[in-house]
Amino acid sequence: MQITDKQFAEAIETFREGAAPRDATEEAIHNRIAAAATLVIRQRRGVSEEQPFSVTHGDVIDFLGGLDAEHAKKLKAIAEELTLDPVSPPSSQTRM
Secondary structure (H helix, E strand, C coil), X not given: XXXXXXXXXXXXXXXXXXXXXXXXHHHHHHHHHHHHHHHHHHHHHCCCCXXXXXXXXXXXXXXXXXXXXXXXXXXXXXXXXXXXXXXXXCCCCCCC
């Protein structure tokens, strides 16, 4: 998904303000930025993919607040490349 520089900047600002996305496009961009930030934070903290890991909204806001222009560009690229598949609940016919 391509994210314009304007969309990216607006999404970062709404994260910082704690505002909710206004529409489905903004929500998709927010989800991608949050997922990309989580990946980078995980890597910086040295947490392997096998270990459970989550961040708070505050962690993401702190991370985004510390980005310089170069790192913001890299985060935007990561967010654009992500494939976000919705999690489907198990089929009612699936036996456990």
